[in-house]
Amino acid sequence: MLDNVTLHQLQCFEAVVSEGSFQAAAEKLRRAQPTVSTSVKNLENQLQLTLLDRSGYRVTLTDAGRSFYERTRVFLHEAKRLRDHAAQLAMGEESELRVVIGDVGPLPETLALLRRFFDGCPGTKLHLHFEAVSGPWERLFDGEADLIFHYIEKSDPRLEFVDLFTFKIIPVVAPNFLRFPISKTITPEQMRDYVQCVIRDTATHSEPRDYYLVEGARNWTVSDQLMKKELILQGMGWGHMPRYLVDPNLRDGSLLQISGRHLKGGQVDLVAARRRDTPHGPIANRLWQFIADEAAKIVPAG
DSSP: OOTTOOHHHHHHHHHHHHHSSHHHHHHHHTOOHHHHHHHHHHHHHHHTOOOEEOSSSSOEEOHHHHHHHHHHHHHHHHHHHHHHHHHHHHTTOOSEEEEEEOSSSOHHHHHHHHHHHHTTOTTSEEEEEEOOTTHHHHHHHTTOOSEEEEOOOTTOTTEEEEEEEEEEEEEEEOTTOSSSOOOTTOOTTGGGGSOEEEEOOOOSSSOOOOSSOOTTOOEEEESSHHHHHHHHHTTSOBEEEEHHHHHHHHHHTSSEEOOSSSOOOEEEEEEEEEETTSOOOHHHHHHHHHHHHHGGGOOOOO
16 A cells, blocks of 8 residues: 555645645645645545545645654654765764763763754764773773763873863761861871772773772772762762862752862863774764864863
């Protein structure tokens, strides 16, 4: 029944319904009205269905037509995506990109940046991954990522990068977590009796890295910064957190900063990075330029 149905017939049918008349559909499709009318009539004959009720002043859908119209819209949408994808392939553009977001960067700002770009690239599939500590670097150097949002060793000649922003990493605790007063002279030795919350490194074969780890202290590993923050808020441990993530808690007193002479915390330069020695396609290069242009707009407070 559908063997001889053409894309043009379906387009004419969809246009008549969406525009409300054969004349408006003909203008939309830049076709003569008799051509549109004949195409729809032929479609009905081939389907052996009456899709449109022509008895009134305006054409309306029959019950069968309404059901068929919903499927037609989906089909035409997919057909357009298929055409766009074929055109993309013909131009040598990538059909997919692999992006890794590291554990310390601000997720809302990073995702908003990617959304603004990929809104204009509907034919490119985004494979988005979340990795922690050494995980983003491992993905990149293993050829499993086109781009990462993370901190890097900027002197590494294999990488090129775009600076996004800088933020502080500070040690925090919940009120009444410590059995001694908070001061600028707290030492790692004093913290050894307390559970330290740390992010679990997602790298599988790289040398594991530990940051700000107090030697000899018990530690609990978590998968991401939000889980780590919640554990600290609940008084289940202490740990180092990106300042921008805990600023509201520092202001309302639900977390307290304990950095000082010995627990200094640190500073992170978050970047977008990719490999220099890897060929990059047109979409990847457009994304790279887009990030460079937008970098100043995604800096969060803290």
